[in-house]
Amino acid sequence: MNIIQEIIVKQVVTPKSKQxxxxxxxxxxxxxEKEIDQLRFQSKKKDQGTNRGLVYKKEIDKRQEKIEVVEFQIQQLAILPLNSEIIESKAKGIVDVNVGDDWNQLMNNKTIVIEDGIVKEIR
Structure with missing residues (x-):
């Protein structure tokens, strides 16, 4: 029998991957930033007396928060040591399950390690 299992994809930090x-x-x-500019432009065209102005403000605020998160990620990237592993994404894989298999071993998180776009290791 086959089951689908989540696989963690990690990336080794190299100068190339950092860049x-x-x-x-x-x-x-x-x-x-472009989306914020567009929203500001659209909000000026619309009637400010309605709730639309609030909707535009909320959307601008959401994007501003995302920019702050991205700026934090850039700061963290600068201090991230080379050769460390970071989780890049998650994927799904098929695992073959047979009678007598060790369930705990099958359910251990599988990991694929990538270095500069090349699979380096499968754990």
């Missing part, structure tokens, strides 16, 4: 993550964070920040 990739930094670029990703900066792109996300730029995207959020």
């Amino acid at each position: 990739t993550l930094l670029n990703r964070f900066e792109q996300e920040k730029i995207k959020l």
